[in-house]
Amino acid sequence: MKLSPREAPGYFRAPDPRRPGLLIYGGDTMRVASRRQEVIAALVGPEGESEMRLTRLPASDLRKDSAALLDAVKAQGFFPGQRAVFVEEATDTATQALSAALEDWREGDAVMVVTAGQLTARSSLRKLFEGHRTAYAVGIYDDPPGREEIARMLSDAGLDRLTSDAEAALGLLGRELPPGDFRQTLEKLALYKHGDRSEATAEEVQLVAPQAPDAALDDLLEVVASGKPREIGPMLRRLMAQGVLPVTLCIGALRHFRQLHTAASDPGGAGAGVGRLRPPVFGPRRDRIVRQAQHWGMYRLETALSVLTDTDLQLRSVSTAPQMALMERALIRLAMLAAQSR
Known part of the structure; x- marks a missing residue:
């Protein structure tokens, strides 16, 4: 049977040991693994405490020994409690072995937890679980958590x-x-x-939170928007050593100053304007954007965007001028513009 997206989270937390198995499939292996871990922990306990009640079987092994799955399902554990069999990375080649195990499953046997990659509607493995009277199949998609x-x-x-x-x-x-x-x-x-x-x-x-890969670029833009031209050179050299391209710097600067312009041009003020930004910003970064937008003002930010747009066109042209030098000159101009308004 199919397990609907609405019902799935509740079942993952409290799987029914009276059902023979659950197929979890999807293209995102991390999401599938996270759900599999949740189900197994609910069935037999947290990892490390219940290894004696959990049997792991790579699906590739079933091609050589199809009876291994049924043996694991029927085996009597030395330790009391619910048992589970985890079949990893299953494909349609495992359908026959899983079908036989589902057919012979009886209440009290180990519950089968099967994971697979993306399966089409024509997949025999998916059809097996979706068409079974008591087993479940659920697809894991890239939707963010609600x-x-x-x-x-x-x-x-x-x-x-x-x-x-x-x-x-x-x-x-x-x-x-x-x-x-x-x-x-x-x-x-x-x-x-x-x-x-x-x-x-x-x-x-x-x-x-994990640091964004452009955290160093954010530091540079903070220096520029705060009007500190003397600090630009050393920071640019560090970014160059990391392999950051001038065009990448220009794109990041344009994005940042567009955010400032959006905040500064809001009729309700920069504090209201920053709430319109998408994706939204929070915490100290939100405070910095509000402060910088108020400091620059809408018209001065339009001048900054004009400077960056001209620089972007130069960087993408056939000009032979050193690109990093062009970018550095533009950033220094912006920092000096910010310093003049103090």
Whole structure:
């Protein structure tokens, strides 16, 4: 039978041991693995505590010994409690062995947890589980976790006190990060707040979140927008040593100054304008954008965007001028423009 996306999260947390098996398939191996771990932990306990009640079988082994699966399902464990058999990376070649095991399964046997990659509607493995009377099949897609799922993950991590900005920041991270990284971020936040009964803030979420690959570029743009031309040269040299291209710097600068312009041009002021940014920004970065937008003003930011647009056209032209020098000159011009308005 098919397990609907609405019913799946609840079943993953509390699988029914009276059902013979569950097929979890999808193109994102991290998401599939996360769900598989959740199901197995619910059936036989956390990893490390229940290895004696869990049998792992690579699906490739079933081609050589198709009876191995049925033997594992029927085996009597030395330790009491529910048993499970985990069949990893199954394909249609495992359909026959799984069909035989499902046919002979009886209540009290080990529950089969089967994982697979992306399966089409014509897949014999998918048809087997979807057409079975009591076994389940569920597809895992790239949809980000919803509010209920994030709330459950927060509860599991022991995070029950958050500000509204922190909740919004975690919702954004849930859409941007792979599931494993997002879960690890929640665990880091829970460890950071251990023994602290105050509400977790957006600043603390940002502190434990994975650092973006363009963090060094953000530091450079902070220096430029704050009007510190003397610090641009050394930072550019470090970025060059990391292999960052002038065009990449220009694109990042254009994106940042467009954000400032959006905030500065809002009739309600920069504080209201920053709320219109997509994706939304939180914590110290939000405060910096508001401060910079107020400092620059809409018209001065239009001048900055004109400078960066001209530089971008030069970088993409057939000009023989040194590209990094062109980019450095543009950034120094912007920093001096910012310094003049102080």
